[in-house]
Amino acid sequence: MKQLNLNVTPEFARDLRAFMKERKIKRKSDAIRLAVRELAERSRKNFDFRSWIGLALSDHPNPNPRFKSEDDLWDKKG
Secondary structure (H helix, E strand, O other): OOOOOOOOOHHHHHHHHHHHHHHOOOOHHHHHHHHHHHHHHHHHOOOOHHHHOOOHHHOOOOOOOOOOOHHHHHOOOO
């Protein structure tokens, strides 16, 4: 097996210790392997973008829009 060396931030080390405690993992290498494996499995699954529908409408609208309506936006003026 090949070796991988990581330089980590103090925050990463803290989060890794919390992950190890939560999962009752004794070795850092096992914890990192498990975290990477779980992330890879999640990334392979299809993402449901339906949760994004209407997300842009939930923010505050522009008080000074450049176009008054969608028709103005797409109107081809010579």
